[in-house]
Every structure is written in structure tokens, then in C-alpha cells.
Amino acid sequence: MSEAQGETADHGGAAREGTAGAGASSTGTTGSTVTDPGGSPGTGTSPDSGTSPDSGTSPGTGTAPSGRPEGKRLHPVTPWRRAWAPVAGLVAFSAHDFERTREWFTHLTTGWLIAAFAVLLPVAAAYGFFSWWFTSYLVTDTELRIRTGLVFRRTAHIRLDRVQAVDVGRPLLARVAGVAKLKLDVVGTEAKDELAFLGEREAVALRAELLARAAGIAPEAAPEAGEAPSREVLRVGTRTLVTGLLLMGTGWGALLATLLVPTVVYLASGSVLGALAALVPALGGVWAATGGRFLKEYDWTVAESPDGLRLDHGLLDREHATVPPGRVxxxxxxxxxxxxxxxxxxxxxxxxxxxxxxxxxxxxxxxxxxxxxxxxxxxxxxxxxxxxxxxxxxxxxxxxxxxxxxxxxxxxxxxxxxxxxxxxxxxxxxxxxxxxxxxxxxxxxxxxxxxxxxxxxxxxxxxxxxxxxxxxxxxxxxxxxxxxxxxxxxxxxAGPERWMTGGGGDAQAPASESAAGCEGAPGPAAGRPKDQPKGDGTPPTG
Amino acid sequence: MADAGQSTGSPGNATGAAEPDGRWNGVERALLRVRRLVLLCTLLPLAAVTALPLWLTAGPAWAAFGLLPLAAVAWGWGALGRNWRSWRYVERADDLLISRGVLWRQLTVVPYGRMQLVEVTSGPLERRYGLARVQLHTAAATTDATIPGLAPDEAERLRDRLTELGGARSAGL
Structure with missing residues (x-):
């Protein structure tokens, strides 16, 4: 390649650098940083939290162990989501070592039971309450902050301009309770960086706000921007889905294995237990390839909106994902x-x-x-x-x-x-x-x-x-x-990272935006009529 | 460690096709020395441990099994040399090329704008021989761009230059 090409590349890179965010070279694409405040008020809160809804609280109170951390709380149903864990643990233990468990239970008297419950219940309740009390989230102009931890405090700062997708999940029980969990997919986030659980309406509103902020809509407009309108592009019918699953080789292969392997094991060893041991995982495989997939992929809907693609699916556990433009x-x-x-x-x-x-x-x-x-x-x-x-x-x-x-x-x-x-x-x-x-x-x-x-x-x-x-x-x-x-x-x-800031200041952006934006779709401006006037006034970096 | 295989122009194994607009740099000869040392330090004791008990218990003929590690040493000596010669890298205007391997050849191209961080490491043995290793990370974990066996000065120069170029051309995901 020639030197001249190198030159143009240089200018292009520099121009992008100016708008795409100065932090790119140091923080890389990892959009999430985790800090452990450790009692120093300065680390947990950066100065730009001024416009946050709850920032009336002074930064100092956030890290004080007794005080209520700034930000919003999760839904009160959250502590109950782990209520089944001790029971499951007990069941697993007794299944694992049945004789010993029975021995224990014969020794247990009513007095012991009452004493155990008198200790365990308050401890579990206190743990549930405090873990809920000390978990909070806060949306600032540039970040979503999640604070958790009773003893070991943990604050995750998730940069909104690095968002790769937003997921809202509603598992079956959560649907019954009317709650949902929300997760931002950012490079470097962990499973615990999800907000579980929020009220359903709250989760949808938060998603809309996060997307609006990530898109680069003016900060003061973002909370009220609302959900960008979406248009259904594709819906997979139940009939098509079932036919498709029936015509897949994997389900039949798993079924064949389910029939063959336990038979072979039984013939070879003559033990029913061994055959059962082979049957259970095989059945799991069949379920994953057929029923599980059906439940997961039921009513699969693809819709498009200025905020990107929206995927909705699931029969029992409903899941939703929004993938902003240019993230694939x-x-x-x-x-x-x-x-x-x-x-x-x-x-x-x-x-x-x-x-x-x-x-x-x-x-x-x-x-x-x-x-x-x-x-x-x-x-x-x-x-x-x-x-x-x-x-x-x-x-x-x-x-x-x-x-x-x-x-x-x-x-x-x-x-x-x-x-x-x-x-x-x-x-x-x-x-x-x-x-x-x-x-x-x-x-x-x-x-x-x-x-x-x-x-x-x-x-x-x-x-x-x-x-x-x-x-x-x-x-x-x-x-x-x-x-x-x-x-x-x-x-x-490629389009800009903040997909609504096409005309911000990047000279190349307008042309490339129209090329990279939704082709044949309602344009970004048309999609969000409410915010269109604000689009140009938005500073590129928010 | 003066001779670092500073071959110019097209390299012998010719994994770089289009002639790069830079010089292919080799890695320090000390790397070869370290690797051969490690080879000797593992296989020679192994040969002794294999041969001696066999000699004492089963007789001298069985002690010939001790020759197997020695044969591995002989083969490894040459193989390490060939492998060392195969390592080379070149900084071009917009990307870094790393070429390596004798039997399984690999050429990795990393555009400067895609680098997320540059890491320089040096273990105790490497430090003893005045070596450092530069590793480039991109957003893809599968990117395998490591240059072992650089002189510390060269490693630092490379690190600074890569960071500088990466900063100027950085791009998001």
C-alpha cells in the first residue's frame, strides 16, 4: 500500500477519534468498569452525576454503610428470588447422603427445630432485606451504575455509548409476580450486572431511557423520550416453527440416542440403574433440541425501530432484546x-x-x-x-x-x-x-x-x-x-456509535449514516418525531 | 545479543506475499538459547532417570531406552532453531504483521486501530537473558499476536510506537 493511503487513514482515524469518544484508546471497547469504593467517597461518584434524578443525595452518603445508597431500588420481590436456594440445598444434601440425613432427622426434636428456625429465619430474612437495601441503580448521562454488596461493596459503571444490546427478560415466575429483569450487554459485564428484578413497567421505561441516552438524545429529553416506535418485520408462526423443528436432524438424532444408548447399556450390563443413568441425560438432550427450543422460540417476532432491531420470543419465559444499529x-x-x-x-x-x-x-x-x-x-x-x-x-x-x-x-x-x-x-x-x-x-x-x-x-x-x-x-x-x-x-x-447523533460534528457521518442506517426503513428522524429538533443540538459526547 | 536475524526483504518462508513496506525483524538469538537450555534441562535428566534404573534392574540393553530422550534433544535442537528463525514481524504503515511457524505457518495481521492494549511481560528466566515479550490484544480474544524474545529496549520502543499509532487510529467495536 502507498504512503498516501496511510495518510488518509490517519485523518479518518483522527476525525473519528474526536467524536467517538476520547476514552477509546485507554478503556478500549470494554464499556464497564467496576470499582470498589472502599469507603472513599470520591471513587464511587464522578462529577457528571449532576443531572441524575436522585443526585440530591450527597456523594458521601452513598458509601456510608448505614445510609441508603443513592439511586433507585429494585423491586421488593427481589429478595424472594433466592428463597428456594436453602430448600434446594437441603434436598440435594439429603439425596446425596440419604442415610445420614435420616439419622439426623430421627435425632431432631421439636425444640431443636424451633431453635433452628428461630436463628435461620431472621438471618435469611435480614440477608435478603439488606442485599436488597444495598442494591441500587442510577442512570447518569453517560453511564448506568449498579451498586451491590452488603460487605464487599461493588459498583459497576456501564458506559451507555458502548451498549451492544439491551435485554429484558421475564421468566415465568417473574411474569406471575409482574416483574422483569434488565441487562445491558456491554463487553466486560458479568452475569451479576443485571438488574433483577424491576417492576415490568419500570423495566420498559428504563429500557427506553437507556436507549434514548445511548442513542445520544439530549439528556434533558431522554427520560421522557419514550419507546421509539417499532414496526414488525417478521413473525414466525407456530406451525412453521414446529415443522421446522420436526425437520431438523438434531431432535431425531437425540431421540435415536435416547432409545439406543440405554438399551445398549441395559443389554451390556443388565443393570436398570445404569440404563436409567444413561437415559436421563439423553432425555435432557431431546428436550433441549425439541421442547426447550419450542418454548424458547415460540412466537418469535422481529421488529425494527430507530433504536435497532427488537426481538421478542418465548412461551413461558418471555424475552426481549434490543440490538442497536451497527452492533452485529x-x-x-x-x-x-x-x-x-x-x-x-x-x-x-x-x-x-x-x-x-x-x-x-x-x-x-x-x-x-x-x-x-x-x-x-x-x-x-x-x-x-x-x-x-x-x-x-x-x-x-x-x-x-x-x-x-x-x-x-x-x-x-x-x-x-x-x-x-x-x-x-x-x-x-x-x-x-x-x-x-x-x-x-x-x-x-x-x-x-x-x-x-x-x-x-x-x-x-x-x-x-x-x-x-x-x-x-x-x-x-x-x-x-x-x-x-x-x-x-x-x-x-460505519455509522456513529451513538446512532442518533448523525449530524453531530463528524464530517463523514451524514453520508455514512444514511448508507449505514436503516435502508428502506423509516429514517431515524422520522421514527422519533418528538426528538428530532433536539437531535442537532446534542453535543456529540453527551 | 547483537545478531537478531535482521533479514531484509522477503523472508525465507515467504508467508508475507505482498512485499511489505518495511523490514522484517527477527527475534533475539537469546530466545533460542533460553529455549534450548529449557530443552536440555528437562530432557537430559529425563534420559538419566530412564536409563539408570533400567541399567541397574534389567541390564544394559534396556538402558537403550534412555536414548529416546536424547534423540528428542537432537531433534528438538534443530526444530527450535528452525522455529526461532521463523519468528518475524514487521511494522507497516497501518498494521503489524507477525509471521511464525515452520510446519504450521501463521501470519497475523493486526490493524493498529484495532489494538486495545499492548502488554510487555518478562519472566525471571527471560529477564536473566535480557528478553521481553510483547503481546497485542484486540477486542477479539482469538487474536493471537505475541512476539516473544525481544530486547527490552526494542520491546519498549515497540510498545510505545504501537500505543501511539493505536491511539491515533483507534476505533470502537
Missing amino acids: QSVRITEPLLWRSRGWVRVELQIAGAGKDKGGVLIPVAPRGEAAVVLARVLPGVDLAGAAGAAVPVPRRARWCAPLLWRGYGHGATDSVFVTRSGLISRRVTLVPHAKVQSVRFEQGPWERRMRLADVAVDHGANGWTAARLRDVEEARALVHAQAERSRTGRRE
């Missing part, structure tokens, strides 16, 4: 064998900071055409057919490296995404936007070298990678450098 690190389109005649696909997406337990499903099952429409919203300017068509098969000699499988491999690149294809029975197409590529690797084993082949892998920010396998070695070498170049420049065309 990678998309995978899977096409199981039996779905092909119907033209159905499954689409998964990866977001940085999402927990490992989450499958990251975008569409559980949908016709290709409808999936393409949703995909165009997720990755603006990406055409599913075009991207899949861009994948070029590998050279024929690759069959010596990966017999049979070589037919499935393919790779291509469009203007905006890196495309790889793999799989024979279940075809997978993976798309990684160039702007999300963190590093590029060229890899070659001894056998591949003999065949003059090589792999090119790209790493993206959701702790994943995808590889274009078995390319011709010359092509792979050129590809490494071309991809590094594309991912470097691709970043500049």
Missing part, C-alpha cells in the same frame, strides 16, 4: 438438509458482550426471502443472495485435504462483508462485516502446503472467528492483505 459482529445463515426443499433458513447473530449462554438467534426459521429482508436491516447494504453467491468454491485439489467436505467450502467478499461457506448436510454461510474484523490470520499446515492451499481466518469482536478454508495459496496471501485493508477502511464507513 457476525451473522450465520444455516440451512439444514430437510429445510432446503422448502427454502427455509435459520439465522444466528453474534453480539459482543452477550453472555455465553445465549444462542444469539435472530430468526429460528423463516423462508429465505423473509430472512433476506431482516438481514438487510441487520447488515445494511447486504443482500443475502448476493453475499451467498459471492462465495467461490475451493480448488479441486482441496479434496485431498478434506475429502467430501471440500465441496462445502467457499469464500467471497462483497463491499461490506467477508463471506465464508461450509458444510454439506447443513449448509452454513457466515458473514462478518469488514468493519468488525479485528485481525486477519493466514494459516497453513504441512499437508496444505503440499497441496498449495491455505486458510484465511478473521477474528471479530464477539470472541469468534471464521475461516475461509483451503484457498489457493497465492489467493490466500493476497486475501490476507486485502482483508486487512478492507477492515481498516471499513470502520470509517
Whole structure:
């Protein structure tokens, strides 16, 4: 590459730096910092908390052990969510060591029981109460702060401009109680950084406020901005979902294993217990592949709004996720064998900071055409057919490296995404936007070298990678450098992190925003008519 | 540690295809010395521990098993040398290239703007031989960009330069 290109890249980088936030180089993409105030009032509260609703409390009281910490409290039902834990512990213990438990219980007298309850109940109640009392959250202009901890105080500051997704979950029991939990997906947050539980209405209002602030809407308008209007793009019918699940190989495979393995174990060992021990995990597998997925993916709805994509799903546990624009690190389109005649696909997406337990499903099952429409919203300017068509098969000699499988491999690149294809029975197409590529690797084993082949892998920010396998070695070498170049420049065309601040001050933003924003969707300004006048007056950094 | 394999132009194993606009730097020869030392310190005692009891209990013929670790030493000696020669890196205008491996070759390209932090570490043995290791972290945990065996001065220079370039070109996720 030439020196001139280096120069332009430099200016672009500097321009972005000015608007995207000066903290980027030091704090990196990790949007969450955890502090342990340890009694010093200064660390827990930074000066910018002035506009927070509850900041009437002086910073000093926040860390005093007896005082009520600033911020809002969780829903009073929260302490009860762990009430089942001691009971479960007792049951597990007695199941584990039945004889001893029975021995104990024969020794227990009424007096002992009363004494135990007289001690245990108040302790448990006090623990529940204080853990609730000392947990609070606070929304400032730039952060969500969560304070927890009775003995070991912990304050998590979650930067709103780094938000990758907002999840609101309502498990079955929580729905009965009318509460919900809210979690911000930010790189570096942990499972305990979720707000569980809030009142349902409160959770929705908080989500709207957090998104409004993260979007860069003027701070004074953010609390009243309300939910941005959304438009349904796709709803998966129950019939389609069930048919799709029935046509998946995994459920049937698990069922076959459930029938076969315990039978074999029984025939081989003759022990019923052994067969049962083999049956239980197998049944779990069947449940996860069929019933569990049905419950989770029931009534799957994809809607679009200026705040990004909204996903709602679940039969018993309702879950909601909002993924702001430009947060998707990678998309995978899977096409199981039996779905092909119907033209159905499954689409998964990866977001940085999402927990490992989450499958990251975008569409559980949908016709290709409808999936393409949703995909165009997720990755603006990406055409599913075009991207899949861009994948070029590998050279024929690759069959010596990966017999049979070589037919499935393919790779291509469009203007905006890196495309790889793999799989024979279940075809997978993976798309990684160039702007999300963190590093590029060229890899070659001894056998591949003999065949003059090589792999090119790209790493993206959701702790994943995808590889274009078995390319011709010359092509792979050129590809490494071309991809590094594309991912470097691709970043500049991406939309701003605060997606409502398109016209803030970044000279490149207006053009790139319209290119990267929702194509064919109601534009950001139209979507939030209430806040449009404030949009331009917003300082870029909030 | 003067000779650091400062080969210019295209490297022998040629994992870099497009000619980079910089010089490929090798790593310090001391790294090879440390690694060979570790090899000797583990395998030679192992050879002794294998051969001696066998000699005493089963006879001298069985003691030939002690030659296996010695053969591993002989092979490892050469392999470490080849591996050491394969490590090289180059700073280009916009990205850092790290190339390594003999049988399994790998070339990693990290654009400066994607670096989240640069880490310089030096263990006791490495310090004894005047070595340091520079590791680059991006937002992707799978990024494997480590340069072992740099002179501490060079490691610090590289760290400062990378931080400076990373700061100028930094980008979010």
C-alpha cells in the first residue's frame, strides 16, 4: 500500500477519534468498569452525576454503610428470588447422603427445630432485606451504575455509548409476580450486572431511557423520550416453527440416542440403574433440541425501530432484546438438509458482550426471502443472495485435504462483508462485516502446503472467528492483505456509535449514516418525531 | 545479543506475499538459547532417570531406552532453531504483521486501530537473558499476536510506537 493511503487513514482515524469518544484508546471497547469504593467517597461518584434524578443525595452518603445508597431500588420481590436456594440445598444434601440425613432427622426434636428456625429465619430474612437495601441503580448521562454488596461493596459503571444490546427478560415466575429483569450487554459485564428484578413497567421505561441516552438524545429529553416506535418485520408462526423443528436432524438424532444408548447399556450390563443413568441425560438432550427450543422460540417476532432491531420470543419465559444499529459482529445463515426443499433458513447473530449462554438467534426459521429482508436491516447494504453467491468454491485439489467436505467450502467478499461457506448436510454461510474484523490470520499446515492451499481466518469482536478454508495459496496471501485493508477502511464507513447523533460534528457521518442506517426503513428522524429538533443540538459526547 | 536475524526483504518462508513496506525483524538469538537450555534441562535428566534404573534392574540393553530422550534433544535442537528463525514481524504503515511457524505457518495481521492494549511481560528466566515479550490484544480474544524474545529496549520502543499509532487510529467495536 502507498504512503498516501496511510495518510488518509490517519485523518479518518483522527476525525473519528474526536467524536467517538476520547476514552477509546485507554478503556478500549470494554464499556464497564467496576470499582470498589472502599469507603472513599470520591471513587464511587464522578462529577457528571449532576443531572441524575436522585443526585440530591450527597456523594458521601452513598458509601456510608448505614445510609441508603443513592439511586433507585429494585423491586421488593427481589429478595424472594433466592428463597428456594436453602430448600434446594437441603434436598440435594439429603439425596446425596440419604442415610445420614435420616439419622439426623430421627435425632431432631421439636425444640431443636424451633431453635433452628428461630436463628435461620431472621438471618435469611435480614440477608435478603439488606442485599436488597444495598442494591441500587442510577442512570447518569453517560453511564448506568449498579451498586451491590452488603460487605464487599461493588459498583459497576456501564458506559451507555458502548451498549451492544439491551435485554429484558421475564421468566415465568417473574411474569406471575409482574416483574422483569434488565441487562445491558456491554463487553466486560458479568452475569451479576443485571438488574433483577424491576417492576415490568419500570423495566420498559428504563429500557427506553437507556436507549434514548445511548442513542445520544439530549439528556434533558431522554427520560421522557419514550419507546421509539417499532414496526414488525417478521413473525414466525407456530406451525412453521414446529415443522421446522420436526425437520431438523438434531431432535431425531437425540431421540435415536435416547432409545439406543440405554438399551445398549441395559443389554451390556443388565443393570436398570445404569440404563436409567444413561437415559436421563439423553432425555435432557431431546428436550433441549425439541421442547426447550419450542418454548424458547415460540412466537418469535422481529421488529425494527430507530433504536435497532427488537426481538421478542418465548412461551413461558418471555424475552426481549434490543440490538442497536451497527452492533452485529457476525451473522450465520444455516440451512439444514430437510429445510432446503422448502427454502427455509435459520439465522444466528453474534453480539459482543452477550453472555455465553445465549444462542444469539435472530430468526429460528423463516423462508429465505423473509430472512433476506431482516438481514438487510441487520447488515445494511447486504443482500443475502448476493453475499451467498459471492462465495467461490475451493480448488479441486482441496479434496485431498478434506475429502467430501471440500465441496462445502467457499469464500467471497462483497463491499461490506467477508463471506465464508461450509458444510454439506447443513449448509452454513457466515458473514462478518469488514468493519468488525479485528485481525486477519493466514494459516497453513504441512499437508496444505503440499497441496498449495491455505486458510484465511478473521477474528471479530464477539470472541469468534471464521475461516475461509483451503484457498489457493497465492489467493490466500493476497486475501490476507486485502482483508486487512478492507477492515481498516471499513470502520470509517460505519455509522456513529451513538446512532442518533448523525449530524453531530463528524464530517463523514451524514453520508455514512444514511448508507449505514436503516435502508428502506423509516429514517431515524422520522421514527422519533418528538426528538428530532433536539437531535442537532446534542453535543456529540453527551 | 547483537545478531537478531535482521533479514531484509522477503523472508525465507515467504508467508508475507505482498512485499511489505518495511523490514522484517527477527527475534533475539537469546530466545533460542533460553529455549534450548529449557530443552536440555528437562530432557537430559529425563534420559538419566530412564536409563539408570533400567541399567541397574534389567541390564544394559534396556538402558537403550534412555536414548529416546536424547534423540528428542537432537531433534528438538534443530526444530527450535528452525522455529526461532521463523519468528518475524514487521511494522507497516497501518498494521503489524507477525509471521511464525515452520510446519504450521501463521501470519497475523493486526490493524493498529484495532489494538486495545499492548502488554510487555518478562519472566525471571527471560529477564536473566535480557528478553521481553510483547503481546497485542484486540477486542477479539482469538487474536493471537505475541512476539516473544525481544530486547527490552526494542520491546519498549515497540510498545510505545504501537500505543501511539493505536491511539491515533483507534476505533470502537
